[in-house]
Amino acid sequence: MTDLLQYQPIWPNSPEGGWHVVHVLKITTTRSCWMRCRFCDFSHFVPMIDGHPVPPLTLLQTSRTHPALSQAYDLIKVRGGLSFFEPWSYFRSAIRDIHERNPASLQALSAVEVLHFHRVEQKPLQELLEELRWAGASSLGPGGSELLIDPWRQEMSSLRLTSQEWLGIHQIAERVGLKAGASLMVFPGITERQILDHIQMIRNLKSLSVIEIKPLRALGTDLEILGSPHLFEVLATIQVIRKNLPHVIVAMNIDHLSGDVCDLLQWHGVSRAMATKEVLEP
Amino acid sequence: MSADILWVPCLKMDSHDPPYADRMIRLFLLSHQERGHVLFQTETPRPAPSCSAIMPIPGCTWHITPGTVPDLATLNAFDGFIEMTAPSDDIPFDLVDQLWPGPKLTRFILIRPAHHRLANLVNSIEKMRSRFPGLGLWIDQPTVGWDALAYLLAVFPGLHPVRIQDDELDRLLNIGQKLEREVFLADFSGLPPIKIPFLPRYAPDPARHWRRVPINPRFV
Incomplete structure (x- = not known):
């Protein structure tokens, strides 16, 4: 099989009723992170910048007072970088507050954050995930599943968790009642083999119903030189996923996409569109 | 040849002094290896190997714009070739029926109105292709947009883009x-098209470059 990702043009074919638009409130915990993943712009590594300490997070305040949480959403995503100072209980409380203020389905943190707190606080993974469930989360975010191929991960994000660690955490999450969430990052030059290897890994999740396609947004990252993936690479990736995981819903963020791209994504099998409002730390 | 993509650089010439226009x-032709199409928007076109004018002038292809579509009698009276431009949602099918197949109509350029959805544009192109087989169909990139153009070139291998500026050739x-299709620099003068080499691909292993930096970026 050739490694090249080949786009197969298809005729306009709008699915019945179009796609389902999910209104998402995205709450960013922090834009600081020590992991320095090369595809991520949450990379303010040093806790002291020019002698100025990184201010404490405002997540708890946001979760209690932010007006956006009084509005109706289909999904609330809580995610961000990795904090140095705030303990697990801080995030758990914030998630609990968010859940109490808004009835929307809550996708809280990801395997990356869970493993971080597992290491920092020496708490069992299952306990952390059970607490997350108790706090009101209904699913674990797909963070960390950009491409579940270890040589690639070693190159791009050597401090991030391994594919097996990601899978293991999501399998525990499934057992405690959190829905699994996976994603796939489309970067320029992605090959069919890489997509198939990624699919092979996420097939191990029993409750996987949605896969989120994330084209690389390289601006402000180490990979800026690569630019964004071509439209054909995104469409071809969707085609490979639809062929190999026909039962899984393909979702995509449509915030910065043109009408033409939205039409093309629908014809190619994206059935869930995410329109996002973001709450950032001040 | 049908699967190749043609790039025709285009120069719009307004009314200028003849020495300046020449x-x-x-300069335009020199900078494009003697290939390039000149569109005159004046009654006094200057000699160019590949040219058209927005009014009927002997020896020059008549470039018919949507706002100035003449009747069939006027078109038949014109002794020369015609290139027709039309919005994709309002194609003068009856007029084209009278002209094609025939020697006069050399190419048809589709312009996309802002409200015209991509699916409707695809239907218009398909209708043109099925009703007028063999007619050279060109599509106006600035109004179609890059995303739609990429898709249309993939779906319709015989389609070619027009009005792509030099600084957007890389796209x-x-x-x-x-699409694994060659791109050729061409015009309508009869000169053979010139193959444009693809741009070098990005480094498959960008980390290689990072290792050349004396400081590990992770600790900068």
Whole structure:
């Protein structure tokens, strides 16, 4: 099989009723992170910048007072970088507050954050995930599943968790009642083999119903030189996923996409569109 | 040849002094290896190997714009070739029926109105292709947009883009590269097209470059 990702043009074919638009409130915990993943712009590594300490997070305040949480959403995503100072209980409380203020389905943190707190606080993974469930989360975010191929991960994000660690955490999450969430990052030059290897890994999740396609947004990252993936690479990736995981819903963020791209994504099998409002730390 | 993509650089010439116009055309052709199409928007076109004018002038292809579609009698009275431009949602099918197949109509350029959805544009192109087989169909990139153009070139291998500026050629080459189709520099003068080499691909292993940096970026 050739490694090249080949786009197969298809005729306009709008699915019945179009796609389902999910209104998402995205709450960013922090834009600081020590992991320095090369595809991520949450990379303010040093806790002291020019002698100025990184201010404490405002997540708890946001979760209690932010007006956006009084509005109706289909999904609330809580995610961000990795904090140095705030303990697990801080995030758990914030998630609990968010859940109490808004009835929307809550996708809280990801395997990356869970493993971080597992290491920092020496708490069992299952306990952390059970607490997350108790706090009101209904699913674990797909963070960390950009491409579940270890040589690639070693190159791009050597401090991030391994594919097996990601899978293991999501399998525990499934057992405690959190829905699994996976994603796939489309970067320029992605090959069919890489997509198939990624699919092979996420097939191990029993409750996987949605896969989120994330084209690389390289601006402000180490990979800026690569630019964004071509439209054909995104469409071809969707085609490979639809062929190999026909039962899984393909979702995509449509915030910065043109009408033409939205039409093309629908014809190619994206059935869930995410329109996002973001709450950032001040 | 049908699967290749043609890039025709285009120069719009307004009313200028003949020496200035000649100089501009010369420079334009020189900078495109003697290939390039000149569209005159004046009654006094200057000699150019590949040219058209927005009014009927003997020896020059008549470029008919949507606002100035003449009747069939006027078109038949014109002794020369015609290139017709029309919005994709209002194609003068009856008029084209009278002209095609025939020697006069050399190419048809589709312009996309802002409200015209991509699915409707695809239907218009398909209708043109099925009703007028063999007619050279061109599509106006600035109104169609890059995303739609990429898709249309993939779906309709016989389609060619027009009005792509020099500084956007890399985007066309990128599409050609992804579709594994050659891109040729061409015009309508009869000169053979010139193959444009693809741009070098990005480094497959960008980390290689990082290792050349004396400081590990992770600790900068």
